[in-house]
Amino acid sequence: MLVNTADEDGNYVDLGGEFPLEENEHFNNLLVNTQQSNIQVPTNVYNKDPYILNAIYNSEALNDVFIGNFQKDPTLTWQYFGSSTGFFRIYPGIKWTPDSNGVVAFDCRNRNWYIQAATSPKDIIIMVDISGSMKGLKMTIAKHTINTILDTLGENDFVNVIAYTDYVRYVEPCFKGTLVQADLDNREHFKILVDELHVKGEAKIKKAMKESFKILNEARANGQGSMCNQAIMLITDGAMEDFESVFEEFNWPERRVRVFTYLIGREMTFAQNTKWIACNNKGYYTHISTLADVQENVMEYLHVLSRPMVINHDHDIIWTEAYMDTVLFATKAQSLLLMTSVAMPVFSKKKETLSHGILLGVVGSDIPLxxxxxxxxxxxxxxxxxxxxxxxxxxxxxxxxxxxxxxxxxxxxxxxxxxxxxxxxxxxxxxxxxxx
Structure with missing residues (x-):
C-alpha cells in the first residue's frame, strides 16, 4: 500500500519507495512489476517489528526464484509466500488498494491455501462460556473469537459449537451430538447463530467438556469426521471447577484430543486454571483482553497443530477447491475468474530448532481453471x-x-x-x- 506513496514534500514515505508498475495483459491488464515481488503486512501486525523485518529479509531470495519460474513458464500467474508471522510476499509485485476505512485487511494466514497446507484435517469442538460473567465486551470478544476460529477451517475439517452455563446447549440443535463439515455454508450458519447468543446463569464447565469429548471420541470410533487431528477450543473468562477428573476419564494418558484455551477479558484471576487445562492436554493457552488481540492469538493454534507435521517432515502438496479471488482483487477480470491454488508448507531446518517444529509459512501459486x-x-x-x-x-x-x-x-x-x-x-x- 505504501509503494509509490509520497509525503507533502514529495519524498517517498518510510517503507515505501519507487516501485515501477505497468499494465500486463497476462495479468488481465493489472498494474504489476514483473521484475520484483513485494510485501503486504496486515493492519493488525506491526510492520516495523524487528522479528517481522528479519523474516522479510530472509525471504528476499524468493524474488529470484519467482522471476526464474515465470521466465521458464510464462503461463504462470501469481506466486507467493505467506509467512507465519503475517507478512505476504507476492510476485509479480502490485500496489495494494485500501478499503473505505483506509486499511488493507487481507491476512494470508486466513486464506484457504495457507490453512490447508499448514495443518492436517481436523475435528474441532468450540466451547463458549455464556454465563452472566461474560456480559458486555467479554461476550463481544468471545463471539469474534469464535468467528475467527471458524474462518480458519476448510472443507476438509469438521466442527460443532457448544454454548454452556449450568447446562449444555448446542447453538444448532440439529447438529446435536455430531460433527458437521466446515464448508462455507455451515460456517456462515454457525456465525449467525453465535451472534444470537445471550449471557445468563452460572458456568459449569465439566458437563460441556464431557459432551465435547464424547462427540470427538464417538467420531473417531465410528470412522467419522476428519480421522486426523482433534481439538477442543475453550472460550471462557475463567474455570473454577475441579475438572481434572474429566481429562482422566476421557483424554489421559493418550491425550488424543488437544485442548486450546482462550481467557477472555482483562481479569487474570483464573489464568492459572486455563493454562493448566491447555498445558496438560497438549494445547495452547492465550489471553485475549481486547478485540485487537483476537486474530493473532487464534492463529497460534494452527502453529501447534502443524508441529508434528513439521517435525516428521511431512510437506504434502495441497490443491484448493475452485474459487474466485474476490478478496485479493476487486473485479472478476482481475481475479482471473475461477482458479485453484497449489501450496505446501515451509519449515525451519535449523538443527537447533528442528525438534520444535517451527513452521515458517506456506508457499504457493494460483492456477486458473x-x-x-x-x-x-x-x-x-x-x-x-x-x-x-x-x-x-x-x-x-x-x-x-x-x-x-x-x-x-x-x-x-x-x-x-x-x-x-x-x-x-x-x-x-x-x-x-x-x-x-
Missing part, C-alpha cells in the same frame, strides 16, 4: 450426472479426467520445478476440481 482445462480435453471428461435439485440448492459438478492407470493428472510435468527444491515427489499430485 482455464489453464487446467487446456490439459483436460473434453473427450477425456466423463459425463456429469446431476439430479434435479430443489429450488435454491447449490449444485457442485465434479469434473474428473481419467488416465490409463486410473489416476487424475491435472498438472503439467514441467510445472514441477516449482517445488523441486523442496524435496517433493517427482510427479505431480492428483487432484479433483469442484466446479461451481
Amino acid at each position: 482455464m489453464e487446467v482445462m487446456k490439459l483436460a480435453p473434453r473427450y477425456m471428461v466423463g459425463p456429469a450426472h446431476v439430479h434435479k435439485p430443489r429450488p435454491g440448492t447449490r449444485v457442485n459438478v465434479l469434473c474428473f479426467t481419467g488416465a490409463a492407470a486410473g489416476s487424475l493428472p491435472c498438472s503439467r510435468a514441467e510445472h514441477w520445478y516449482l517445488f523441486h527444491d523442496l524435496e517433493c515427489p517427482h510427479r505431480p499430485p492428483h487432484m479433483w476440481l469442484s466446479c461451481f
Whole structure:
C-alpha cells in the first residue's frame, strides 16, 4: 500500500519507495512489476517489528526464484509466500488498494491455501462460556473469537459449537451430538447463530467438556469426521471447577484430543486454571483482553497443530477447491475468474530448532481453471450426472479426467520445478476440481 506513496514534500514515505508498475495483459491488464515481488503486512501486525523485518529479509531470495519460474513458464500467474508471522510476499509485485476505512485487511494466514497446507484435517469442538460473567465486551470478544476460529477451517475439517452455563446447549440443535463439515455454508450458519447468543446463569464447565469429548471420541470410533487431528477450543473468562477428573476419564494418558484455551477479558484471576487445562492436554493457552488481540492469538493454534507435521517432515502438496479471488482483487477480470491454488508448507531446518517444529509459512501459486482445462480435453471428461435439485440448492459438478492407470493428472510435468527444491515427489499430485 505504501509503494509509490509520497509525503507533502514529495519524498517517498518510510517503507515505501519507487516501485515501477505497468499494465500486463497476462495479468488481465493489472498494474504489476514483473521484475520484483513485494510485501503486504496486515493492519493488525506491526510492520516495523524487528522479528517481522528479519523474516522479510530472509525471504528476499524468493524474488529470484519467482522471476526464474515465470521466465521458464510464462503461463504462470501469481506466486507467493505467506509467512507465519503475517507478512505476504507476492510476485509479480502490485500496489495494494485500501478499503473505505483506509486499511488493507487481507491476512494470508486466513486464506484457504495457507490453512490447508499448514495443518492436517481436523475435528474441532468450540466451547463458549455464556454465563452472566461474560456480559458486555467479554461476550463481544468471545463471539469474534469464535468467528475467527471458524474462518480458519476448510472443507476438509469438521466442527460443532457448544454454548454452556449450568447446562449444555448446542447453538444448532440439529447438529446435536455430531460433527458437521466446515464448508462455507455451515460456517456462515454457525456465525449467525453465535451472534444470537445471550449471557445468563452460572458456568459449569465439566458437563460441556464431557459432551465435547464424547462427540470427538464417538467420531473417531465410528470412522467419522476428519480421522486426523482433534481439538477442543475453550472460550471462557475463567474455570473454577475441579475438572481434572474429566481429562482422566476421557483424554489421559493418550491425550488424543488437544485442548486450546482462550481467557477472555482483562481479569487474570483464573489464568492459572486455563493454562493448566491447555498445558496438560497438549494445547495452547492465550489471553485475549481486547478485540485487537483476537486474530493473532487464534492463529497460534494452527502453529501447534502443524508441529508434528513439521517435525516428521511431512510437506504434502495441497490443491484448493475452485474459487474466485474476490478478496485479493476487486473485479472478476482481475481475479482471473475461477482458479485453484497449489501450496505446501515451509519449515525451519535449523538443527537447533528442528525438534520444535517451527513452521515458517506456506508457499504457493494460483492456477486458473482455464489453464487446467487446456490439459483436460473434453473427450477425456466423463459425463456429469446431476439430479434435479430443489429450488435454491447449490449444485457442485465434479469434473474428473481419467488416465490409463486410473489416476487424475491435472498438472503439467514441467510445472514441477516449482517445488523441486523442496524435496517433493517427482510427479505431480492428483487432484479433483469442484466446479461451481
